[in-house]
Amino acid sequence: MSALLDVEELQVTFGRTAAVRGASFRVERGETHCLVGESGCGKSVTALAVMSLLARGGQRSAKRMRFAGTDLTSLSDREMARLRGNRMAMIFQEPMTSLNPAFTIGSQMAEVMTRHKGGSRAAALDRAAELMGRVGITAPGMRLGQFPHQLSGGLRQRVMIAMALMCDPELLIADEPTTALDVTVQAQILRLLANLKRELGLSILLITHDLGIVARVADHVSVMYAGEVVERAPTAELFRAPQHPYTRGLLSCVPVPGRVQRDRPLGSIPGVVPAIGPGFAGCAFRSRCAHADETCARAIPRRQAGDAHDYLCRLEPDWAELQPA
Amino acid sequence: MTAAIEVENLRCEFRVHTGLMSAEKRVVAVDDVTFSVPAGSVLGIVGESGCGKSTLARLILGLLKPTAGTVLVDGKRLFDLDRKARARLIQPVFQDPFASLNPRRRIKDIVALPLAAQGTFSRGEIERRVGGILERVGLSAAMGERMPAQLSGGQRQRAAIARALVLEPRIVICDEPTSALDVSVQAQILNLLADLRRDLGLTYLFISHNLAVVEHVASEVAVMYLGRFVERNETDALFRKPRHPYTQALLESVLTPEPGKGVPDIGLGDAMPDPSNIPPGCRFNPRCRIAVERCRHEAPKPVVRAPRGMVECHLA
Ligand SMILES: Nc1ncnc2c1ncn2[C@@H]1O[C@H](COP(=O)(O)OP(=O)(O)OP(=O)(O)O)[C@@H](O)[C@H]1O
Ligand SMILES: Nc1ncnc2c1ncn2[C@@H]1O[C@H](COP(=O)(O)OP(=O)(O)O)[C@@H](O)[C@H]1O
Ligand code: SF4
Ligand code: SF4
Ligand SMILES: [Mg+2]
Ligand SMILES: [Mg+2]
Numbered sequence: 001m002s003a004l005l006d007v008e009e010l011q012v013t014f015g016r017t018a019a020v021r022g023a024s025f026r027v028e029r030g031e032t033h034c035l036v037g038e039s040g041c042g043k044s045v046t047a048l049a050v051m052s053l054l055a056r057g058g059q060r061s062a063k064r065m066r067f068a069g070t071d072l073t074s075l076s077d078r079e080m081a082r083l084r085g086n087r088m089a090m091i092f093q094e095p096m097t098s099l100n101p102a103f104t105i106g107s108q109m110a111e112v113m114t115r116h117k118g119g120s121r122a123a124a125l126d127r128a129a130e131l132m133g134r135v136g137i138t139a140p141g142m143r144l145g146q147f148p149h150q151l152s153g154g155l156r157q158r159v160m161i162a163m164a165l166m167c168d169p170e171l172l173i174a175d176e177p178t179t180a181l182d183v184t185v186q187a188q189i190l191r192l193l194a195n196l197k198r199e200l201g202l203s204i205l206l207i208t209h210d211l212g213i214v215a216r217v218a219d220h221v222s223v224m225y226a227g228e229v230v231e232r233a234p235t236a237e238l239f240r241a242p243q244h245p246y247t248r249g250l251l252s253c254v255p256v257p258g259r260v261q262r263d264r265p266l267g268s269i270p271g272v273v274p275a276i277g278p279g280f281a282g283c284a285f286r287s288r289c290a291h292a293d294e295t296c297a298r299a300i301p302r303r304q305a306g307d308a309h310d311y312l313c314r315l316e317p318d319w320a321e322l323q324p325a
Numbered sequence: 326m327t328a329a330i331e332v333e334n335l336r337c338e339f340r341v342h343t344g345l346m347s348a349e350k351r352v353v354a355v356d357d358v359t360f361s362v363p364a365g366s367v368l369g370i371v372g373e374s375g376c377g378k379s380t381l382a383r384l385i386l387g388l389l390k391p392t393a394g395t396v397l398v399d400g401k402r403l404f405d406l407d408r409k410a411r412a413r414l415i416q417p418v419f420q421d422p423f424a425s426l427n428p429r430r431r432i433k434d435i436v437a438l439p440l441a442a443q444g445t446f447s448r449g450e451i452e453r454r455v456g457g458i459l460e461r462v463g464l465s466a467a468m469g470e471r472m473p474a475q476l477s478g479g480q481r482q483r484a485a486i487a488r489a490l491v492l493e494p495r496i497v498i499c500d501e502p503t504s505a506l507d508v509s510v511q512a513q514i515l516n517l518l519a520d521l522r523r524d525l526g527l528t529y530l531f532i533s534h535n536l537a538v539v540e541h542v543a544s545e546v547a548v549m550y551l552g553r554f555v556e557r558n559e560t561d562a563l564f565r566k567p568r569h570p571y572t573q574a575l576l577e578s579v580l581t582p583e584p585g586k587g588v589p590d591i592g593l594g595d596a597m598p599d600p601s602n603i604p605p606g607c608r609f610n611p612r613c614r615i616a617v618e619r620c621r622h623e624a625p626k627p628v629v630r631a632p633r634g635m636v637e638c639h640l641a
């Protein structure tokens with residue numbers, strides 16, 4: 001069966017800034033796919049490009065961008081609006097950006113449903129209450145009558161998830177949904193998403209910069225660097241045998257509780273992400289890579305390291321490391 | 326030996342107006358906290374948003390007057406010292422390096438400011454010291470000529486650290502110094518802070534909501550909940566054997582990069598803590614998995630465990 005979301009060579013530019021430079025990834029049905037990378041690498045722009053929600057001045061092109069068999073690049077604005085919030089829904093890092101402070105939670109949730117599916121407001125409110133219970137909000141009846149600012153950050157994010165589920169979407173895109181929350185609330189929200197995925201057969205594209213989250217919730221991972229997907233792999237394999245020097249570096253930077261060696265420095269990646277202008281060629285990581293040589297300034301091959309594992313680098317795969325454990 | 330920081334029965338209240346007609350509310354941000362930090366060590370402080378970590382930092386820096394209690398820094402009351410003497414003793418590094426650096430000045434002038442404010446250093450001496458500290462934190466002389474907006478987040482935090490250290494203080498209060506940074510840059514900054522501490526013999530108070538980071542840098546850790554330290558211990562002991570149910574929940578909620586483990590069910594519930602409405606009895610009881618009847622009306626007293634350990638729980 002074909003993937004639910006299939007993106008091939010997505011490019012997004014804002015004037016002279018190349019925000020996404022040929023990103024390719026696939027979200028399979030019923031799985032959680034994580035897009036991971038450091039700030040500014042193009043994760044949010046990628047998600048917004050898929051949803052056709054790019055800010056003004058953003059130019060999008062792609063070799064292929066299909067959702068459930070539909071070619072997204074050929075849809076009109078109206079056709080896209082019919083998909084958005086309906087068959088594909090999105091939640092953001094800061095729920096207040098997508099909740100209207102002037103309307104109650106109930107009326108905002110009901111509006112999503114009546115806009116896409118019609119039906120009565122009463123029926124929509126019933127569904128809203130049911131979904132709020134489902135995402136772990138106690139006393140949904142009371143919450144429906146409240147305004148967004150009356151809720152804590154964790155509750156607001158639950159409301160956003162419930163609202164995204166109103167029309168029974170096939171794909172949920174979540175852009176850093178827990179970054180603004182405490183670790184305790186984060187764990188509760190991520191557990192909720194994992195349960196929803198299992199119970200509703202939902203597919204999730206989860207965007208995060210946190211490798212701990214990736215390890216715990218993803219089925220497949222795409223690692224982004226400077227607008228490109230530099231490595232894709234099944235989650236366990238990515239953590240066991242990362243092949244791209246950037247992925248390896250990133251994993252070494254993360255302090256792991258219980259395995260901390262306090263007198264030793266953490267691994268780190270020297271330098272910073274370079275500014276990438278038009279006409280840039282070769283590997284964008286070469287200014288920070290210990291393995292860089294002059295060939296890294298030329299076109300870089302995508303190398304296969306397994307059935308669903310590939311990466312962009314001049315170096316051959318380390319087959320010994322890739323052996324099943 | 327005197328402790329670098331000595332805090333006794335420290336309390337800080339804010340009065341907040343919630344609306345036109347509603348009564349004034351009293352927010353207790355720090356509630357009767359007592360502890361000391363030995364010179365040369367690192368005390369890590371963890372806890373959820375709003376539990377009072379930054380308020381505690383501002384009290385220790387002398388930026389905020391306590392409602393009650395005392396703070397001694399290097400044996401002295403900060404309120405008895407003038408600003409210049411205070412600046413030579415203790416310095417802050419905050420989360421958002423952009424907000425804390427003047428956007429209209431060059432980096433080297435920002436770093437020079439604490440020296441210039443002392444009024445005792447010659448121009449040449451200032452230049453020499455600024456050059457030295459910029460190099461020490463890994464910024465080139467060319468970076469010193471730039472404006473803050475022309476630096477990356479990690480470079481700005483290096484500049485903020487340079488400014489904090491240029492007067493060679495004994496004590497540095499770090500409030501979420503790496504929370505706005507990417508992991509690769511966070512690792513660079515944590516390694517830098519560790520080197521500086523070792524080489525200059527500094528004492529840190531290190532606030533973070535990231536437990537793994539705190540475990541990496543701290544020699545002792547205090548867990549804060551609704552304005553109080555509910556548990557404190559040497560880092561290894563606290564991470565190996567957390568005693569307070571809240572510490573246990575915090576540790577369980579850390580998502581380590583271990584595939585296949587899934588997301589834990591930490592069972593803390595939705596009753597988010599509110600410092601303007603602290604529950605009677607044990608302040609953690611509405612969220613506590615193992616609370617008993619006694620917890621609802623009697624507040625637990627601090628119990629000393631091991632040489633430097635402390636926990637506040639009837640059942641720990
Ligand atoms: N100037 C002030 N006036 C009124 N209330 C305040 C003031 N400063 C802090 N508070 C309140 O005191 C409590 C503790 O705040 P504090 O900033 O110390 O929390 P924190 O632990 O640093 O949280 P975070 O992790 O979000 O930084 C909060 O409820 C906060 O709203
Ligand atoms: N509206 C915009 N106008 C111009 N540049 C933008 C805009 N949105 C994002 N960018 C740029 O695109 C790049 C990728 O940004 P983004 O996708 O937000 O990164 P992240 O991976 O942190 O989500 C960055 O260089 C950013 O500055
Ligand atoms: S292509 Fe070259 S610079 Fe890029 S990651 Fe591979 S070895 Fe490093
Ligand atoms: S005193 Fe009671 S409510 Fe408080 S932490 Fe201990 S067991 Fe839980
Ligand atoms: Mg983003
Ligand atoms: Mg704070």
